Amino acid sequence: MAPVPKHILNGFRVLDLTHVLAGPTASRLMAEMGAEVIKVEFPPLGDISRALPCIKNGRSSYYVQQNRGKHSVCIDLKSPDGKAVLTDLIRQCDVLVENFAPGVIGRLGFGWEQVHAINPRIVMCSISALGQAGELASLPGFDYIAQAYSGVMGMIGDPDGAPSFPMVSLGDVSTGAHAAAAIGFALLHRERGGEAQYLDISLLDCYTHYHELNIALYSMTDGAVEPTRCGSQHFAVCPLGLFKGRDGYVCIIALQPQWPALCRAIGRPDLIEDPRFATNEARVAHKEALIDLLQDWLTAQPSDDAALAALQAERVPCAPVLRISQLANHPHMRGRGTIRTVSDAKLGDVLMPGMPLRFSGFVHNPPLDALHLGASNEQVLREVLGYAPERIAALTEQGVLFANPDT
Amino acid sequence: MAPVPKHILNGFRVLDLTHVLAGPTASRLMAEMGAEVIKVEFPPLGDISRALPCIKNGRSSYYVQQNRGKHSVCIDLKSPDGKAVLTDLIRQCDVLVENFAPGVIGRLGFGWEQVHAINPRIVMCSISALGQAGELASLPGFDYIAQAYSGVMGMIGDPDGAPSFPMVSLGDVSTGAHAAAAIGFALLHRERGGEAQYLDISLLDCYTHYHELNIALYSMTDGAVEPTRCGSQHFAVCPLGLFKGRDGYVCIIALQPQWPALCRAIGRPDLIEDPRFATNEARVAHKEALIDLLQDWLTAQPSDDAALAALQAERVPCAPVLRISQLANHPHMRGRGTIRTVSDAKLGDVLMPGMPLRFSGFVHNPPLDALHLGASNEQVLREVLGYAPERIAALTEQGVLFANPDT
Numbered sequence: 001m002a003p004v005p006k007h008i009l010n011g012f013r014v015l016d017l018t019h020v021l022a023g024p025t026a027s028r029l030m031a032e033m034g035a036e037v038i039k040v041e042f043p044p045l046g047d048i049s050r051a052l053p054c055i056k057n058g059r060s061s062y063y064v065q066q067n068r069g070k071h072s073v074c075i076d077l078k079s080p081d082g083k084a085v086l087t088d089l090i091r092q093c094d095v096l097v098e099n100f101a102p103g104v105i106g107r108l109g110f111g112w113e114q115v116h117a118i119n120p121r122i123v124m125c126s127i128s129a130l131g132q133a134g135e136l137a138s139l140p141g142f143d144y145i146a147q148a149y150s151g152v153m154g155m156i157g158d159p160d161g162a163p164s165f166p167m168v169s170l171g172d173v174s175t176g177a178h179a180a181a182a183i184g185f186a187l188l189h190r191e192r193g194g195e196a197q198y199l200d201i202s203l204l205d206c207y208t209h210y211h212e213l214n215i216a217l218y219s220m221t222d223g224a225v226e227p228t229r230c231g232s233q234h235f236a237v238c239p240l241g242l243f244k245g246r247d248g249y250v251c252i253i254a255l256q257p258q259w260p261a262l263c264r265a266i267g268r269p270d271l272i273e274d275p276r277f278a279t280n281e282a283r284v285a286h287k288e289a290l291i292d293l294l295q296d297w298l299t300a301q302p303s304d305d306a307a308l309a310a311l312q313a314e315r316v317p318c319a320p321v322l323r324i325s326q327l328a329n330h331p332h333m334r335g336r337g338t339i340r341t342v343s344d345a346k347l348g349d350v351l352m353p354g355m356p357l358r359f360s361g362f363v364h365n366p367p368l369d370a371l372h373l374g375a376s377n378e379q380v381l382r383e384v385l386g387y388a389p390e391r392i393a394a395l396t397e398q399g400v401l402f403a404n405p406d407t
Numbered sequence: 408m409a410p411v412p413k414h415i416l417n418g419f420r421v422l423d424l425t426h427v428l429a430g431p432t433a434s435r436l437m438a439e440m441g442a443e444v445i446k447v448e449f450p451p452l453g454d455i456s457r458a459l460p461c462i463k464n465g466r467s468s469y470y471v472q473q474n475r476g477k478h479s480v481c482i483d484l485k486s487p488d489g490k491a492v493l494t495d496l497i498r499q500c501d502v503l504v505e506n507f508a509p510g511v512i513g514r515l516g517f518g519w520e521q522v523h524a525i526n527p528r529i530v531m532c533s534i535s536a537l538g539q540a541g542e543l544a545s546l547p548g549f550d551y552i553a554q555a556y557s558g559v560m561g562m563i564g565d566p567d568g569a570p571s572f573p574m575v576s577l578g579d580v581s582t583g584a585h586a587a588a589a590i591g592f593a594l595l596h597r598e599r600g601g602e603a604q605y606l607d608i609s610l611l612d613c614y615t616h617y618h619e620l621n622i623a624l625y626s627m628t629d630g631a632v633e634p635t636r637c638g639s640q641h642f643a644v645c646p647l648g649l650f651k652g653r654d655g656y657v658c659i660i661a662l663q664p665q666w667p668a669l670c671r672a673i674g675r676p677d678l679i680e681d682p683r684f685a686t687n688e689a690r691v692a693h694k695e696a697l698i699d700l701l702q703d704w705l706t707a708q709p710s711d712d713a714a715l716a717a718l719q720a721e722r723v724p725c726a727p728v729l730r731i732s733q734l735a736n737h738p739h740m741r742g743r744g745t746i747r748t749v750s751d752a753k754l755g756d757v758l759m760p761g762m763p764l765r766f767s768g769f770v771h772n773p774p775l776d777a778l779h780l781g782a783s784n785e786q787v788l789r790e791v792l793g794y795a796p797e798r799i800a801a802l803t804e805q806g807v808l809f810a811n812p813d814t
Contacts, residue, residue, distance in 0.1 A: 008595075008596045008604075009595075033592060053624065054623065054624060054627035061627050062619070062623070065619065065620075131743055131745070133743070134742055134743045135739050136739040139726075140665075141724070144647070144726075145658065145724050147658075148658040148726035148727065148728045148729065149726050149727070149734075149739075150729070151729045151733070151734035152575055153649075153658065155574040156571055156573045156574070157563075157639065158571065162639035162649040162650075163639060164564045164565065164638050164639055165649070166559065166562055166573075167562040167634060167641075168558075168559055168621060169620075170577060170617050173616060173617045174581050177581075177584065178588075178763055180588055181591055184591035184592045185764070185766075186766065188415075188416075188595040191599065194768070197768050198766075199765060200765040201763070205745050205761065205763040208745050208760045209580060209584075209762075210580045211575050211760050212580055213459075213472075213576075214574070214575060214731050215735050216461065216757050216759050217461060219468075219758035219759075220461035220468050220757055223732060227574060227731055228574070228731070229571070231571050232568075232569035232570060232571055232572065242570055244569065249561070249569055251551055251560065253549055253552070258547075315547055317546075317547040317548070317549050318552070319553075319555035319556050320555065320556070321555045321560050321561045321570055322556055322557070322558045323561055323635065324558055324561070324622060325625060326558075327556075327558035327618075327622070330556075331542060332541045332543040332556075333611075335542070336538055336540070338611060338612050347627070350623050351622050351625070353615045353616045353617075356608070356613045356615075357588060357589040357606070357608065358589075358606060358608065359605075360604050360606070360607075361601075361602055362604075
């Protein structure tokens with residue numbers, strides 16, 4: 001593996017006991033920022049995301065996306081020798097991240113108290129669906145489970161039918177970013193002489209935190225108002241919604257300051273002062289008429305691009321609802337590295353999302369490699385732990401260390 | 408205002424030139440972590456979120472939620488004297504956060520180059536909808552606009568109709584947390600002798616980063632597979648979806664390891680080996696039959712609670728889709744502080760989301776006050792800038808400083 005890129009977290013070493021998504025996102029963000037990340041996996045399969053689509057030449061693009069830039073050390077943690085290796089690794093790291101179900105890491109012998117005793121300087125971050133403690137903590141945790149409990153799922157979809165869930169891992173990926181944030185602040189505190197922290201980060205807390213208005217609105221009205229989902233048109237702002245264009249869907253928003261601009265953009269300056277539409281309240285009261293009017297205008301345009309250009313010329317907030325193909329190939333996304341090409345030894349070139357944090361003094365989206373299961377066993381045990389080659393060979397022989405080059 | 412709480416960011420001072428949501432979220436998270444945050448607002452109205460619902464005794468709960476723990480200094484930045492005050496503040500702060508439309512802060516005379524020249528130690532973070540540069544950067548930016556361009560909106564809703572948008576500010580609030588993360592890493596770098604950074608954080612980058620699979624799947628299949636939205640039932644995993652219970656909607660997930668448990672939970676162990684349902688592939692092929700079967704079982708249960716208890720007893724991942732009232736009053740949420748009571752001088756007690764980052768060594772959800780527009784003019788100019796009382800009085804007299812106690 002190439003050395004870590006010159007970046008903002010150079011000099012920090014992260015022990016990564018995570019799998020699938022939220023945890024690996026947190027440690028991968030740190031790898032992208034130049035931390036030395038040592039991912040610990042378990043025989044015989046390693047992180048189960050190594051089996052998730054798409055697989056090519058034995059390698060999973062799902063795994064690659066979240067594990068570039070990390071060492072892979074594969075240890076049998078059921079053996080005392082395996083536990084001893086992990087204990088030695090804990091001594092040499094600044095951060096430990098894990099996202100087992102709550103309680104599991106403690107039963108393995110590496111809960112916060114044990115880890116803190118092994119290395120009083122290490123920052124430990126546990127990531128879970130519903131939190132480390134409390135009556136829901138022990139439930140099986142998936143992104144959608146936390147989304148449902150957070151009230152976010154209930155705010156999405158047709159008001160007269162079932163909620164719709166997003167086909168994108170809002171909860172896991174975002175919670176990984178929150179965990180990285182907490183780790184960064186804890187390292188800053190430690191750097192200034194403060195004590196090492198234990199961090200309890202959950203999808204539930206992150207999702208619930210997104211309610212910028214709903215909970216306070218319910219509370220301020222003593223329950224008289226209970227916000228809920230409203231499909232593809234906002235219930236209290238008009239126009240704010242999705243319209244069917246000739247090529248796809250288009251999002252159009254006009255708050256009061258944009259209303260005259262929207263009327264001009266659609267060639268209907270006469271509507272600016274029309275009493276049916278003069279205020280947001282009036283527009284909501286005549287919502288159906290206004291939505292029909294905008295829909296008819298959009299349908300009559302030669303293309304969505306032409307419609308969007310007309311709206312944008314008047315600075316009306318609007319956007320095409322991009323499909324994945326359009327997103328992946330959009331010049332703004334490609335030009336900025338919001339979408340980047342990852343070059344992998346087994347997958348070839350694959351498009352993936354770019355790094356969301358951008359620092360002026362460092363390269364954005366540095367190239368990083370993903371590794372096969374156990375690829376770093378020898379290097380890490382020799383260079384980080386100072387084990388002799390014979391000892392590493394013996395651990396490999398005993399099956400305490402494991403590798404699979406076909407991953 | 409009470410002194411900042413004893414917390415992890417004590418000793419850091421943040422200059423907060425933000426409004427409405429993404430920016431204020433970033434600086435509010437830092438206030439909750441003990442930073443001294445000086446929010447700069449403009450006469451006569453200040454942050455426009457001071458006019459957003461709900462208003463009580465002249466104060467907005469929307470404003471309070473995102474601006475607790477911040478000083479409010481209200482300065483007329485169009486005047487040279489106002490610009491001089493801001494320049495002096497930049498000299499005394501560790502961080503500057505702003506979320507004007509791209510280019511605006513530069514035209515005010517406080518772009519990164521100017522700010523860096525005034526104070527070479529300050530970290531500056533700009534937050535925008537679509538990024539600081541690139542062909543889309545200058546478009547009017549709202550959360551939903553970035554959501555549409557990111558491809559996330561297109562992944563939500565009925566596949567045969569318009570997308571549904573979430574009635575919760577996923578993009579703004581989450582991007583605020585990402586910005587706080589970037590600021591934390593930049594402060595850590597600076598603490599270790601590194602140069603101050605300029606940070607370009609956008610809703611578009613954060614939203615796009617959530618595609619854990621969609622972009623790579625499209626790319627790996629050379630465009631043969633283009634993932635899209637699938638309503639309330641997953642297109643490729645069964646069962647994974649939402650079912651109508653007697654009291655609300657219920658989310659039920661069973662991947663292969665949970666399939667036997669689900670069959671036992673619904674009293675149908677005979678289905679475990681039923682060839683129609685034995686593998687996920689088979690279940691997807693017989694999706695309609697399986698969904699009907701689960702729906703019928705759920706409808707026949709005495710209550711959603713009873714159904715969930717039966718599923719949870721077998722450790723089948725499941726959850727009620729909570730309404731806002733259920734979320735706000737849930738004992739797990741209240742017990743953990745995922746939902747907390749904020750006590751405001753003008754609003755009284757209001758329920759709001761808790762702080763998503765939890766540190767073992769510091770109080771979670773410390774009490775913090777929101778202030779009226781310009782409440783900190785005198786205190787900040789005297790204590791932070793060392794201005795004499797006469798100078799502050801003159802600036803107030805000239806209208807360079809402004810305050811409105813009725814906010």
